[in-house]
Amino acid sequence: MALADQNDTEATADGDLLMWILIWGELVIFAALIGAFALQALKDPAGFEAGRALLASRMAGLNTVVLLLSGWFAALAVRAGNSRFFRRVHLIAAGGLGMVFAVLKIAEYRQEWPIASLPGAESFFQSYVILTGYHLAHVVFLAGLLLLLAFRQSSGDIRRVATLWHVTDLVWLALFPLIYLS
Numbered sequence: 001m002a003l004a005d006q007n008d009t010e011a012t013a014d015g016d017l018l019m020w021i022l023i024w025g026e027l028v029i030f031a032a033l034i035g036a037f038a039l040q041a042l043k044d045p046a047g048f049e050a051g052r053a054l055l056a057s058r059m060a061g062l063n064t065v066v067l068l069l070s071g072w073f074a075a076l077a078v079r080a081g082n083s084r085f086f087r088r089v090h091l092i093a094a095g096g097l098g099m100v101f102a103v104l105k106i107a108e109y110r111q112e113w114p115i116a117s118l119p120g121a122e123s124f125f126q127s128y129v130i131l132t133g134y135h136l137a138h139v140v141f142l143a144g145l146l147l148l149l150a151f152r153q154s155s156g157d158i159r160r161v162a163t164l165w166h167v168t169d170l171v172w173l174a175l176f177p178l179i180y181l182s
Helices: 002-043 045-053 057-079 084-115 122-151 155-181
Strands: none
Touching (some): 002 045, 045 122, 057 084
């Protein structure tokens, strides 16, 4: 029995190491994208100011609340202990709210699309779509994993995906003021 426990501990440690390598790799990519966005803003301050003025900032604010609420449900899923029912409910809520974030973001893009090619704002919108689109891809993928885990529960996997979800939340908390409030 001790050997089985040792193998489980080693597998968990290996999984955690790979998760942290993935997290740091993603943070480096996001940092590079944020840096490129900031450099573009320095090169074209008037264009970026014009672009920001055209954004649907209220919708983005709502999306921030939706994403944070989703993170709260992901944390509740981790803390649900042995209750498969409550883990499932919290995972469905977290993944479902992640999908709500995606739908709202796509609606925001649709609202902004016609104005994205206005003179002076093209550089901003190109940078904005690359940065927020990369984040959106993470949200959709991880929300899908949360929903999958609701029906194929493993506490180690739930903890790992919830950790990745929280990193995605943190990235959005950096993006939101940079893009919408600067």
